Amino acid sequence: MFKIVGIINYLFVVFLNAFTDLGHKIIIQNTVFKTYEGSEQIIFTAVVNALILLPFILAFSPSGFLADRFAKNIIMKYSALLAVFITLLITYSYYQGWFFTAFALTFLLALQSAIYGPAKYGYIKELVGVKYISAGNGAIQATTTAAILLGIIFYTVLFEMLLGDNFSTKEDILHVIAPLGWLLVLGSVVEYILASKLPNKMIEATKREFVFKRYIRGEYLKKNMIMIMRKKEIFDAIIALSLFWSISQVVLAIFGEYAKGKLGITNAITVQGVMALAVLGIVFGSVIAANLSKYYVNMGLSALSAFGIAVVLFFIPHTSSITLLSLEFIFFGLFSGVLIVPLNAKIQLLSPNIHLGTILAGNNFIQTLFMFAFLMLTTIFAYFGVDATSLFYLMMITGVYLSIKLFKRYFVMSFWAFFELLFRIRYKFNYVGLENVEPSGAIMLIGNHVSWIDWFILQLPLERRISYIIDKDIYKHKLLNWAFKLAELIPVSQRASKNSFVETSMKLKNGKIVAIFPEGEISRSSDVSKFYRGYEFIDRSGSVIVPFYIDGVFGSLFARHKGDARRCFLKKREITLYFGEPITGTITPEELREMVVNLKC
Structure with missing residues (x-):
């Protein structure tokens, strides 16, 4: 697969997009971590994540239309250019100490990603073809999660090094760490240059025109949802991914408060480092899933890994050792990677090329709705005093439901996947x-x-x-x-x-x-x-x-x-x-x- 022209360039573009988006999010989250406590910390962390998710809801129809109407490499190119201007605004906000402006600009940066998303995932099928669709998804998932892992470590370490104890307010923090904004700009510029060199692999384009009034009236939303639900297996895979990402969002939102309140950890590097290990696990899990799906998309892996996620979520609230927590987050990520790759590959495989962008945008839309709803519920629970431990148990129950849902559809394939894992030892x-x-x-x-x-x-x-x-x-x-x-x-x-x-x-x-x-x-x-x-x-x-x-x-x-x-x-x-x-x-x-x-x- 890596001999295909454009694949290496494409992976670098995907890496830089995730690395830059994550960088700003980490800076804002660490600022919240330093200046808020208890329920306020959970609420602000959840709101940050919600601002990242909201554009995927609003941009469902336009992003799907663009990915089907125009060459996907062109969409990625201009999305990267848009990111350059947004990161310049973010950097200016840092220097001015405008916390809530920088907070709000998270929405614009996420909007760029929402437009970029369907083109990015649709480009996999066009670039590597059906033969390497599982391997392609594994490579993209591993690259994205590696970017997230390195972004968490890179920006958190620089954040702590620049900050030290030189602050009393969130505005002070932004003044001190403002130079990090130029790294966000640099990442966006390099991404734009590389995206400009991606080959055009467009197979078939839709001839539909986008009518803004129909978008406002929700006509596109209704029509696109009907298209997504037409194939039940596609829709079920989207729901499964939505439940998984919702669980992940809540875990990330509550772990900071859990570590601070229950374990007494106040160092942002330690907290972000433990969560970053989950991302490292996703990298390994993605590679394993791609290897085990070498001959066909192995959906049994998703069912087995969903059960693994539920088991890990049960043990996390019972753990006080940082070493054991780190190990549990690695396994959480490992199971996550094995779950994600087959589900994404199956959606792309079953989707007709002419509607691929719309279906992938719908995938983002439904996932985002779920994540947004889960984060709002988390905020409400936190407001009424529900602690992080109880929220972990709720996510475990959700994980059990997800595993049951996948086992019902892919029971036979799960049986074969289990024996494959056993015999490959x-x-x-x-x-x-x-x-x-x-x-x-x-x-x-x-x-x-x-x-x-x-x-x-x-x-x-x-x-x-x-x-x-x-x-x-x-x-x-x-x-x-x-x-x-x-x-x-x-x-x-x-x-x-x-x-x-x-x-x-x-x-x-x-x-x-x-x-x-x-x-x-x-x-x-x-x-x-x-x-x-x-x-x-x-x-x-x-x-x-x-x-x-x-x-x-x-x-x-x-x-x-x-x-x-x-x-x-x-x-x-x-x-x-x-x-x-x-x-x-x-x-x-x-x-x-x-x-x-x-x-x-």
Whole structure:
């Protein structure tokens, strides 16, 4: 992916945009931290975050229209130019000691980001294509969060170094730290220069015209919301992201007061540093999610990580150690990154190119509504004396709801994602000839049977769910029968196989993918055993046979022969699965076995 022209430049543009926006927010938040306490601190922090969110609500229709109407690189270019003028105004406010003016200019800087957002995320699909959409989202999420992490550390450290004890009011603080404003300006100028060099990758533009009266009357809002809700999976993914970002906003808003009131921490570097570790976790989580979505968008990861977030939120209020809090925030970020990347990739993948900008703007709009509502509720709760600990528990309950919502939709994928995480601890998987397994159409996978995890090795790179033929006695196992039914496995026995062949034929007629191990049992040696001819009794008209050969599992813990007991435990076992070219005609068991054996050659 990194060989694609423009990708590195694009990542730098994204980095600088987030780094600069975050810089001003940190300066204002640290000023609030230094001059307010208790409920006032929570309220002002929540209002700062609300000012950042409000433009995403107001600019929903215009930003979506612009991203669909004009080339996305042009939108990013002029948004960066707008940021140059806004940061100059912010710097002037610092020097004048105008706290509330600088506070209000947070809104304008966020408005620039709201216009920029749909173009930034829509550009991913245009630049890297569907093949690298998960990797592209992982790279952008990692870059954005790295910028946030470095921005938090960079501006907080400089803030504390310049400030010292030389202040008594918030106006004094701005006078002292005013030179930091020039760094905001510099970041915006460099971003503009780099954005000017981004290639135009526009595929298709809308021919609609923007009518301001229709925007004021809310007609665009209504029409765009209908478009977003048209595909339920897109809308559900947007709601899931909205709940997650709402939880995150509240956690960031209340942690400062929690650290100050419950733990007695008054140093802004310590507080911001602990929260910054969550951003570091997001970087690692984004990379992990992109790696685990190498073959398709792995939505099961989002469900598992939502549960992880809820668990972390439960432990934070019970923790008084800075070291443990730091570890918990790292895990919060890690789970967050794993949750975000598949959801964003899925939205982009399912969205038609001509409406991509509008749908991504709608994504921002709904997320912002949720975050704004959560922050307002936080402000109200704080006003009536609800402490940070109670708010943490409320966010934990929200996290539990989010995980339940995702598990209901992606239960099967969550099951496979769990096993993938488990097996990747000890195994490295390679796939050769994966392009021979078409993303649609009836396919019969036939190959060697080496271990108890062959079912997993076959399924791992395929988004389509495979129906396996399984021994009837195993299928009827009391504890596992419900899972086998859910997985649509096909039971077969030597005495009564006709029904199994009929069921398999029906699945193939319906365009499904079925896997058969014609050896009949797990190999007891490294040789491929005789292939039985049962598959010949299956009606496979309209389907193809794709032969496969699994190599590297024999001798492992899950094979009949356990191999060398002296093998280093820390060294991963490398497993390679070879897929052969599709076979359309008839083929004898002997010929098929020979073809399977030769796949490794």
